[in-house]
Amino acid sequence: MTTIIEVEDLRKDFGPTRALDGVSLEVEQGTVLGLLGPNGAGKTTTVRVLATLLAPTGGTARVAGFDVRTQPDKVRSIIGLTGQYAAVDEKLTGHENLWMVGRLLGMSKRQAHERAEHLLERFRLSDAGDRQVRTYSGGMRRRVDLAVSLVGRPSVLFLDEPTTGLDPVSRLELWEVARELVADGTTVLLTTQYLEEADELADRIVVIDRGKVIAEGTADELKDRTGGRTLEVVVARRDQVGRAQEVLCGLAPPEGVRTDPAARTVAMPVDHDTALAAEAISALTAAEVEIEDFHLNRPSLDDVFLALTGHAAETGEHHDPGEEHGRRFHGPLPGGADELLTDRKAR
Amino acid sequence: MTSVPLDDLAPSSTHDYRRPRGLAAMFHDGAILTWRNLVSLPRTPELVLFTLIQPVMFVVLFNYVFGGSIGQSLPPGVSYAQFLIPGIMVQTIVFGTSATSVGLAEDLQKGLVDRFRSLPIARSAVLSGRIVADTVRLSMVALVLIVVGYVVGFRFEGGLLWGAVMIGFSVAFGFAMSWIMANIGMRVKDPETANTAGFVWLFPLTFLSSVFVPVATMPGWLQPIARNNPVTLVSNLLRELSILGRPAVGTVLPVVLWIIGLTAVFAPMAVNRYRKV
CATH class of the missing domain: 3.40.50.300 (P-loop containing nucleotide triphosphate hydrolases)
Structure with missing residues (x-):
């Protein structure tokens, strides 16, 4: 080279x-x-x-x-x-x-x-x-x-x-x-x-x-610098978001579990432990939570950028079509990336 | 030459063509960019309209509305049309140069100048291409004015040869003025502002002159300003050429000096500016 x-x-x-x-x-x-x-x-x-x-x-x-x-x-x-x-x-x-x-x-x-x-x-x-x-x-x-x-x-x-x-x-x-x-x-x-x-x-x-x-x-x-993967579950019924949260809090440190009732998503950190992810899905099913969809997400570069600079990458172009397009590749982020970013920043 | 496969975008540092060098490159690149500006000209309806309609309108309005009263203050035997056409020719050409600033500002704003500057071409090409094309455009304006002039009674009394010299001087003055406009265009970098900035000062410049009326009819305090205005000097030369057909040295020399002086000052300034935009 x-x-x-x-x-x-x-x-x-x-x-x-x-x-x-x-x-x-x-x-x-x-x-x-x-x-x-x-x-x-x-x-x-x-x-x-x-x-x-x-x-x-x-x-x-x-x-x-x-x-x-x-x-x-x-x-x-x-x-x-x-x-x-x-x-x-x-x-x-x-x-x-x-x-x-x-x-x-x-x-x-x-x-x-x-x-x-x-x-x-x-x-x-x-x-x-x-x-x-x-x-x-x-x-x-x-x-x-x-x-x-x-x-x-x-x-x-x-x-x-x-x-x-x-x-x-x-x-x-x-x-x-x-x-x-x-x-x-x-x-x-x-x-x-x-x-x-x-x-x-x-x-x-x-x-x-x-x-x-x-x-x-x-x-x-x-x-890799920003840590491990996240399991995201989309719950079919809005009234079950709370129950799903309870189930996941039983499997992971509760402060790591994030919920977004509006998007009907619940997320928990699983890092590299895919068995934990499988266990979580089983536990949700056992608790009769109807699951619409789930993914294992790696941190997006948004997360990377925030971790590196201490501020979010986007600067006022929230409605750019490309950005929405881009998100589709990684699956929906719970509550939208912006909210997630502000959450992390606050913590 | 072997044909390039359609999907071949592969980089290549060996080419079966070569760029000219030195002075030849300046002419080569300047000619291509002149072509570019001339091809766009008929595709810019507002510019064509402005170029053709405005002089016609001015000639008709001034000749028939003011002609009667102004004509009385002219030397006997000189019609207002004879007086007006050379003046309006200078005025129209001077106004026409403002398109140079707009064109350059547009090229800058749209990133075209960046495009040209990232190519291995002569640094002078963007400016020379613009100014040469604009000079061609100004020559067309001058010809249109002569045609309109002949309709309202203007004649080359001194013969066609001196008529050609007259057009030559008016276009040469436009060329010199274009360099001022090039500087304006590259400084404001925004076509709308360039239009205004290129235009406003042309009103006092052309009206405080002998373009429409003899300087002698102006108030005494204004006369020295009007008399030394380069626009007056050029207008008077054009009149000598078209009416008498034999210019006096005293009329030619100041105009030549203005043309050389403006170009000598503003052309290097524009080229220097271009390097830094």
Whole structure:
């Protein structure tokens, strides 16, 4: 494995504000690094420095061995950047956008045309290729934006919050493309504030907060830091939630048992003891509690983030469709993640 | 060239194409971005409308509403149409330059400038592509005005050659003014603000000049300001070129100096600003 992105002690000040306060990270070639953190943590600043859009105040950043400060054109010729906003010309057609970038990269007219056609087809935009981008849906814009950043076949792709504001289907599509790119050997640096997204895509995760790296590792390693698994039971009848709670309190320390009457859920910590989970289900059945559903949940990255930073990861985007979508993967959290987080914080 | 498989997104550091280098790269990249801006032009209806309708409206309104009274203060033998068209040409072109600030602010806001800056292309390309395309647009405005002018009675009395020189000077002044607008666009970074910031100061600039009325009809304290306004200097030169067909050195020189001076100050400032946005 070769290291393709090397960042060492990177600092960036905007006037009196310190956006990056000594960030160091490394990305191996052909892997996905998830740069995870809340709004304002320094994710986008890191990407902008690596994409040669911002000069760092201190420290070094190298992409494929090229220094972003002294060899920006070398860096630019091997990177692709897809930002939070679809950076395509709305008045040009999808084809024209792709063609233009191909021409700027030095392709002949025919080469640029062929590359544009290939990418349109690959991103299922062939039918819309001759329409102005301003007529595209949000998902199509992101696709064409991603296609534009792939015209020059970059070895390193920066995806800066690529799915922010996307509908769940488009999000899944984008994840799919990202996986294919990585399978083909592209290195991806993904920034996200969606814990689910980092969990889905990233080989390794670097968590940053207030311009500093506060943790790094695989998603599993990060989750292991916050402890064991939880058994969650969804009770069929609301009037049985109380009884289910009594049963579980008989099996585990009562302070660990959480109930949410509204969601009809009861949860207890089981750590790695699956036998305890089975015992709990049997005990509930014996007590004639009607069970609708149950799961063993590992801690979500939400929990990880809270444990690491002492504050919740979400910053005001509670109604983001992607977040709800993300939760579906882990099953419902008792009482919703927010409530759970506040609960833990209080304790 | 072998055809690329459809699903091939694989990274590649070896390409069967090459970017031009140095000065050639500046022209190559600038030309592509000029193309981009020119292709978008007819797809921006409000800009086309503004570009075509506004000068027509001004010519018609001023010529027929004010023409009667202002015409009396003109030298004998000069019709108001003869006086007005060169003035309105300067005014329309000056107003037209404000689209430069809006266009750049839009590109910045939508992340397009970030896109271009993350590509290995000439640093000057975004600005040169914008300004060259805008200069082409301004030339079209000038031609539209000549056509409208001929309808209301304007003529190139001094011959078509001097007429071409007249259009050349007006567009060159627009080019110089565009660099001021480029600075505004890159500083405000928001198209609406850029529109306002690019526009407001153009009213005093163009009205406190000889665009619509002879400076001699203004109050005495205002006359020195109006007389030294570059817009007046350009308007007067355009009139000499279209009416007399032989410009005096004293009229040409200040205009040339303004065009060179504005460009020399504001173009490097804009390029410098672009590096830092």
